[in-house]
Amino acid sequence: MCPPAEGNNNGVNGHANGSANGVMSHEGFTAIETGQNPHPQRQRNPYQPVGDFLSNVSRFKIIESTLREGEQFANAFFDREKKIEIAKALDEFGVDYIELTSPAASEQSRLDCEAICKLGLKSKILTHIRCHMDDARIAVETGVDGVDVVIGTSSYLREHSHGKDMTYITNTAIEVINFVKSKGIEIRFSSEDSFRSDLVDLLSIYSTVDKIGVNRVGIADTVGCASPRQVYDLVRTLRGVVSCDIECHFHNDTGCAIANAYCALEAGATHIDTSVIGIGERNGITPLGGLMARMIAADRDYVKSKYRLEKLKDIEDLVAAAVEVNIPFNNYITGFCAFTHKAGIHAKAILNNPSTYEIINPADFGMSRYVHFASRLTGWNAIKSRATQLNINLTDEQCKQCTAKIKALADVRPIAVDDADSIIRTFYRNLHHAENKPLLPDLTPEEKAKVAEKEKELNGQPEKRALDEAVADQAPAKKAKA
Numbered sequence: 001m002c003p004p005a006e007g008n009n010n011g012v013n014g015h016a017n018g019s020a021n022g023v024m025s026h027e028g029f030t031a032i033e034t035g036q037n038p039h040p041q042r043q044r045n046p047y048q049p050v051g052d053f054l055s056n057v058s059r060f061k062i063i064e065s066t067l068r069e070g071e072q073f074a075n076a077f078f079d080r081e082k083k084i085e086i087a088k089a090l091d092e093f094g095v096d097y098i099e100l101t102s103p104a105a106s107e108q109s110r111l112d113c114e115a116i117c118k119l120g121l122k123s124k125i126l127t128h129i130r131c132h133m134d135d136a137r138i139a140v141e142t143g144v145d146g147v148d149v150v151i152g153t154s155s156y157l158r159e160h161s162h163g164k165d166m167t168y169i170t171n172t173a174i175e176v177i178n179f180v181k182s183k184g185i186e187i188r189f190s191s192e193d194s195f196r197s198d199l200v201d202l203l204s205i206y207s208t209v210d211k212i213g214v215n216r217v218g219i220a221d222t223v224g225c226a227s228p229r230q231v232y233d234l235v236r237t238l239r240g241v242v243s244c245d246i247e248c249h250f251h252n253d254t255g256c257a258i259a260n261a262y263c264a265l266e267a268g269a270t271h272i273d274t275s276v277i278g279i280g281e282r283n284g285i286t287p288l289g290g291l292m293a294r295m296i297a298a299d300r301d302y303v304k305s306k307y308r309l310e311k312l313k314d315i316e317d318l319v320a321a322a323v324e325v326n327i328p329f330n331n332y333i334t335g336f337c338a339f340t341h342k343a344g345i346h347a348k349a350i351l352n353n354p355s356t357y358e359i360i361n362p363a364d365f366g367m368s369r370y371v372h373f374a375s376r377l378t379g380w381n382a383i384k385s386r387a388t389q390l391n392i393n394l395t396d397e398q399c400k401q402c403t404a405k406i407k408a409l410a411d412v413r414p415i416a417v418d419d420a421d422s423i424i425r426t427f428y429r430n431l432h433h434a435e436n437k438p439l440l441p442d443l444t445p446e447e448k449a450k451v452a453e454k455e456k457e458l459n460g461q462p463e464k465r466a467l468d469e470a471v472a473d474q475a476p477a478k479k480a481k482a
């Protein structure tokens with residue numbers, strides 16, 4: 001039995017979670033589960049935000065809008081029970097606020113809002129309304145902790161949505177804000193389509209509502225047109241104009257929703273709107289998990305101290321099932337290959353120290369990392385780890401020979417963990433018992449032809465010997481368990 005490589009305390013051998021020899025079925029392919037080993041303590045995180053008096057990267061709050069923006073996702077329908085389940089899950093996760101659909105939207109929406117307010121969650125409950133006294137009167141009766149008021153300020157929306165000018169908007173905003181404040185609950189005023197609004201109009205109305213005592217003003221990139229630099233500039237300018245908190249809401253039409261949220265925080269925003277897996281109008285907004293990924297890379301201590309990160313996957317599964325979508329393969333944190341390392345160069349380094357190719361520690365989210373070793377891109381270091389995991393002791397030289405055999409088959413067709421394991425086991429047994437058992441599982445006639453072709457190509461090359469041995473006998477190796 002080979003000991004693990006020198007200094008290799010994070011590899012397939014060191015199962016911190018005690019799940020030894022974890023060959024996991026991993027949604028579509030199989031790989032070595034390396035367990036939840038921590039990244040070694042870093043002296044200094046070079047990606048830590050630069051000290052900056054404006055930045056709120058280390059003290060941001062989340063306004064979770066799955067039950068408002070998320071309900072605007074094309075596939076969404078949440079009944080009362082599902083809303084409550086989602087609200088409780090978000091509360092357990094630790095979001096600061098949960099935003100609910102306007103009670104003016106429908107009678108059921110109003111009743112559901114009241115029911116969620118009565119749950120006594122730790123997260124504050126908000127509802128989201130138009131800048132209109134009729135909506136405000138309904139909202140304050142629901143029992144919410146606060147009201148998020150919005151009205152479009154861009155010329156597009158002023159002309160083609162509500163048809164009101166800035167004077168009307170300002171006067172109505174003042175009336176609604178004063179009314180909600182008089183009920184002793186939080187009030188936020190937001191300009192819809194902020195990035196296509198006139199800057200003077202924006203600063204003027206934000207300054208007015210700040211003076212009358214809103215808790216927050218909101219900037220909304222309603223059409224997802226803003227770039228991180230534009231976000232930074234606008235938020236920083238606004239930070240110099242208002243003294244209240246600043247909330248930001250970013251749509252993802254041009255792929256910037258997470259980066260924009262981060263830049264907003266760097267520029268002095270205090271609250272970010274999210275939804276689980278990003279669901280919302282069109283292709284949605286900043287995803288909760290994606291924001292967590294970004295923020296944990298910036299300030300791990302803050303994020304870990306505030307949010308129950310290990311609950312993220314369950315919440316995403318809950319919402320994905322409710323709206324009948326799959327979690328994308330490349331989803332932040334929870335995508336099925338978010339922590340899977342395949343190429344031999346990566347695998348070797350990851351097995352020695354996960355920080356080499358991971359900026360996020362999967363264990364922080366209760367996730368595992370995997371080394372995908374059953375492919376032609378594998379290397380002898382990954383195969384050595386796998387052999388060790390199978391309690392098979394091979395010298396480095398033997399591992400290299402065995403790896404060549406695995407690659408020979410993987411050049412012909414996709415291989416599974418079972419195929420690679422069979423080759424490792426049979427290779428080992430042949431070494432020790434001179435049985436000369438077949439090294440490969442059954443091949444189809446087409447595969448045999450391909451192998452033969454490959455053999456011709458490899459003629460005279462070092463791989464030739466491996467192939468010759470590999471195809472010498474085609475009896476199923478799976479039966480020959482070590």
Ligand SMILES: CC(=O)SCCNC(=O)CCNC(=O)[C@H](O)C(C)(C)COP(=O)(O)OP(=O)(O)OC[C@H]1O[C@@H](n2cnc3c(N)ncnc32)[C@H](O)[C@@H]1OP(=O)(O)O
Nearest residue numbers: 102104105106130131132150151152161162163192222281
């Ligand atoms: C960018 C965003 O996501 S904002 C949030 C969007 N959320 C929602 O729309 C909630 C769900 N919506 C609804 O249930 C309905 O649209 C309601 C109940 C709000 C309004 O329904 P209706 O009265 O039938 O109006 P409809 O939806 O056709 O049009 C919107 C109305 O609100 C007005 N309006 C639109 N935005 C605003 C605003 N921010 N503030 C005040 N009034 C507004 C429009 O002028 C229009 O009024 P009109 O009746 O004079 O034409």
Ligand SMILES: O=C(O)CCC(=O)C(=O)O
Nearest residue numbers: 150190192218220222249
């Ligand atoms: O209320 C807000 O700030 C945002 C409203 C909204 O969903 C949007 O503008 O996209």
Ligand SMILES: [Zn+2]
Nearest residue numbers: 069222249280
């Ligand atoms: Zn939105």
